[in-house]
Amino acid sequence: MHRIALVLLIVLTMLGTACSGNTPTPAPTQPASPTQAPEPTAVPAQPEQSGVLPEVNPLEVSGNVVTAGSSTVYPLAERMAERFYDEGFKGQITIDSIGSGAGYERFCKTGETDVANASRPIKDSEVESCAAIGRTPIEFRVGTDALAVVVSQQNDFVTDVTMEELALIFGNAAEKWSDVRAEWPAENILRFIPGTDSGTFDYFVEEVFAKDKEPHLSAANTQLSEDDNVLVQGIMGSPYAIGYFGYAYYAENTGTLKVLSINGIEATSETVDNNTYPLARPLFLYSDAKIMQEKPQVAAYINFFLAYVNEEVVDVGYFPASETALLAAQQAWVEAVQ
Amino acid sequence: MKANKDAIHLDTSGFTPNLPRRHRVGKLWLVIFRFATVVGLIALATLLLNVMNSAFGYVAVENKVDPDTLAVNGVELDDLPKAELVRILQENVSAGLFRRLENDEPFAERSRLDVYNLVLERVVEPRVVQQWSLQDSLFRRAQIEAEVAANYPKAELEFKSWLDKYFILNPQSARAERAGVRTAILGSLWTVGIAIVFAFPIGVGGAIYLEEYAADNAINRVIRTNINNLAGVPSIIYGILGLAIFVRALEPLTSGTLLGLADPTTANGRTILSAGLTLGLLILPMIIINAQEAIRAVPSSLRQASYGLGATRWQTVWHHVLPNAMPGVLTGAIFAISRAMGETAPLVVIGASTFINVDPNGPFAKFTTLPIQIYQWTSRPQDVFRNIAAAAIVVLVLLLLSLNASAVILRNRFSRRLD
Amino acid sequence: MVSQVNTRPYANETLTHRAALRRRPKISETLIQGFLFLCGALSILVTVGIVYELGKESLLFFTRQQWEETNRTLVEPMDAAQTTFKMTETGMGFGIGDTIRLRREATEVIDIRGDVVTVERAHQNTTAEAHTVGVEIELSRQVTLAEFFTKTEWNPQIGKYGIWALVNATLMTSFTAIIVALPLGLCVAIYLSEYASTRVRSTLKPLLEVLAAVPTVVYGYFALTFMTPLLRAIFGVNTVEIYNTASAGIVIGVLILPLVSSMAEDALSAVPQSLRQAAYSLGATRLETAVKVVVPAALSGIAAAFIVAISRAIGETMVVAIAAGAGPAFTFNPFKAAETMTGHIVRISGGDLSYDSMDYNSIFAIGLMLFFMTLGLNILSQRIVKRFREEYE
Secondary structure, eight states: OHHHHHHHHHHHHHHHHHHHTOOSSOSOOOOOOOOOSSOOOSOOSSOOOOTTSOOOOGGGOOSEEEEEEOTTTHHHHHHHHHHHHHTTOOSEEEEEEOOHHHHHIIIIISOOOSEEEESSOOOHHHHHHHHHTTOOEEEEEEEEEEOEEEEETTOOSOSEEOHHHHHHHHSSSOOBHHHHOTTSOSOBOEEEEEOTTOHHHHHHHHHHSTTOOHHHHTOTTEEEESOHHHHHHHHHTOTTEEEEEOHHHHHTTTTTEEEOEETTBOOOHHHHHTTOSTTEEEEEEEEEHHHHHHOHHHHHHHHHHHHHHHHHHHHHTOBOOOHHHHHHHHHHHHHHTO | OOOOTTSOOOOOTTOOOOHHHHHHHHHHHHHHHHHHHHHHHHHHHHHHHHHHHHHEEEEEEEESSOGGGGOBTTBOGGGOOHHHHHHHHHHHSOHHHHHHHHHHSOTTTSOHHHHHHHHIIIIIOEEEEEEOOHHHHHHOHHHHHHHHHHHOTTOEEEEEESSSHHHHHSOOOSSGGGOOSHHHHHHHHHHHHHHHHHHHHHHHHHHHIIIIIOOSSHHHHHHHHHHHHHHTSOHHHHHHHHIIIIIIITHHHHTSTTTTOSOTTTOOSOSHHHHHHHHHHHHHHHHHHHHHHHHHHSOHHHHHHHHHTTOOHHHHIIIIIHHHHHHHHHHHHHHHHHHHHTOOHHHHHHTOOSBOOSOOOSTTSOOOOHHHHHHHHHHOOSHHHHHHHHHHHHHHHHHHHHHHHHHHHHHHHHHHHHO | OOOOOOSSTTTTOOHHHHHHHHTOOOHHHHHHHHHHHHHHHHHHHHHHHHHHHHHHHHHHHHHOOEEEEEEEEBSSOBOSSOOEEEBOSSSOOOOTTOEEEETTEEEEEEEEETTEEEEEEEETTOOOOOBOTTOEEEEEEOOOHHHHHHOOOEEGGGTEEOTHHHHHHHHHHHHHHHHHHHHHHHHHHHIIIIISOHHHHHHHHHHHHHHHHSOHHHHHHHIIIIIHHHHHHHHOTTTSOSSOHHHHHHHHHHHHHHHHHHHHHHHHHTSOHHHHHHHHHTTOOHHHIIIIIIHHHTHHHHHHHHHHHHHHHHHOOHHHHHHTOSSOOOOOOTTSOOOOHHHHHHHHHHHOOOTTSHHHHHHHHHHHHHHHHHHHHHHHHHHHHHHHOOOOO
């Protein structure tokens, strides 16, 4: 009996020390944002409601919004949803990070979600599936990602690669670093790539492997995961590891990772804006007009997203979409809710 | 134990007792056995210490906006009147946020301290830029201070317990400093609650049948073996089963559309109800086996006495056997609850949500649980998530320990009362 | 808790009243018995459900034909009679003898030269149709049982379905766990039952059981944050990858240690003192009694403990999901990353849940294999216990 009391006493003391260890400042704080390589240039200083979108007051919006899709878009969506909550939204937003392909499935085949997050444009076959369940997807461009090819900070031999070398590094033709460039070490290349459901994967295969995924998937020493955090963890553990994912995941880990320049071009907001960085790709939200009309909270969420995304996108680690693209998205919104 | 030379002399030429060597070997193995036990205890200690190491420690806190820059006409932030503080807040936060704060409680009615705290939280925004483990904090204090002075000159060093009141009360958040486990704890309680409501009556009923009513024929032997086998099936198989049956096949029921409680366009079977039922299936064999043991332990003299007075079988069970067996049954149930609370794999398969920060409002809500939260935070590479994962682990382990402790107390108390 | 009993209940009752007692209706009794039987039988339903669901989807996995996107499309329109067509240059390759599908029509490839393909039309009971420019070409994929059980590469996206990649990783982690836990557990059990005083035993045993109460996700965290850095510090950062099966295996060993030690200690304690004392009286030392008399007497219980622990190690999920790796790899090097069966199931189901894809069906096939492996082990352990248990009076 006294043994149990002893256990309980220990338990209570631990609980007591835990609770008494309060810091005087209230808990909410922002995560450390280490200096980001591209300096932001095109960020509006004041929140200006562009004349196109009507203003939305989150305090008056409630209900649920179900979204799912790209793990690249996820950090951005999460940030916008939190801000939406912060400014008074009373309902519930769920965001599942499952890959663009899976997001389209849930939106177009099973009809489970209101909004699909994607890092690649919708395919024709997916549009057809949507039509089969009575949905017409509307595209909203929300930002741009510069696909980051990263190595660990411990890697001291690689700073720049060409597109052809990327195909060698991530394909099944080369096994060691020295197979790609003779001056690199004769060690196995440890590859960490997004899973096949990921829009990032599809994009990489399209740009680097001419849409043929077989050499990419059958390369030796490859680890796949839809969870980009797993990739980050793997890459930072070895100087001979390499991988790729959305820029935000690099931005969160600049202390342990190093981003490579492609064909001599670094990812900055200029190179992304004028498309000289070879691996710049758009980020989208997709929804349907009927959903937006039947569930006004979905329309409000998208409106809020489009209105304030440029204030948050750089802090998250991505790049703003071009002015024209954003304006087109806002126009699409206005047409959808009529 | 030297051989007594005056004892009877047997012909021991072919037999060497070799006692000293045997004793040496015995002592050696005793050391090995003790060492093995110590290794086990060290493993336990390392496990707990490793978690503790990350859950507390020094942090370097930097302010996003230096409070000195907010001084007005030479008056420090600390001394500014409320009107000035409100103005600073309005200038530095987004219009929508200011509107919402005004809506929550008008600034005219807020106290100055309240507004000051808001300014600290939303404008000055202290952030953690570096964190150290408990071990480092206790033993390398001087080095840490030097490091902070060199790398983070604007930062302040303070001791932080990642497990504090805010951690338990805050909902999940993307930012590690703001994240809490409230949604996860509530999700855990809901799912385990549903699991036990489903599994306890059925489990005890099955145990009663097997012990009291079942003849020793083939079907009942099959049932018995079956239950023992089910207890050994990996939990992920139950997850797959739950996915196929509760999430897919029974979707109208588990998503709530059958009862009209959910929006048919976006409801799906990945709800608390499915999770609870799956966990219920998982702990069912455990409850049956434990209840069986408890019922078996009731002396048959009690039953015989009851039958002797003309009671029917059910009356005997309900009025005599079950009350006697109840402590054992309850103990088994509590151990089953603690098992269910720690399960992760089946719920990942069923589909816990990645980002959900609203408390569950019923059995048809999306869910996340404490172990799943720990899993997600552990998968993140940033160091700061290690800290909050450790804090969440402490919460979970404390919860489970108290459950198990109460089960043991219950068992002890009732067993003593019976004596 | 004995209910009130009237010692002379029927002394003043008439005979008819006593007869009425005998005629108490038994319908409610039968109903209750029926309900309780159903509760017990639910367990059978659960097993049947497991086997049925796993079997049904596994059957789909082996019999269904999956159409893989090749990212190639038609470059020119094609009518219902043509046998050659031109496709885009970029995209996945395929060969002679493969079956490809255009819209709803299945065809077999007879010849490929560059990007001009010759096919035999209208295979698999489909009809030949006209196709426009831009129609996507899909490649057929099908799994055979032979490929499943004999090949060693698991990569469903490019048509590789060899289960051995996953099974090998499971066996590696389980094997590491076994060599950690079984000897240690047995030693601990022998120490606790043969050498330790009652006070020591009553403190240590619950302490070790705390190890068993810790959730597996905490062990995963432990493996990633403590064991892997430890291994990397000992063996070098280049030998040990950040995800590896050795660290997962060792931590699983720690996880199953209390299982082995508790069950083995129970078995050893059940051996009656008379055996030990007989051995002592013959001059045996404590070690010899323990090892040569008690352990063989408790062998069935110890073997059962070992087998239950092995089956637990095989079914372990969270530790390997967090620490062992995220890509199937067939390797015997414990310091490299490799995905186990359970880790694969978790990764796939955590990603998408597209109900009709090969990946979804493959979860069930792998799950079925896992189920049979653990079931076989459990039945084995029960048989051993029954066969070799020595009954003591």
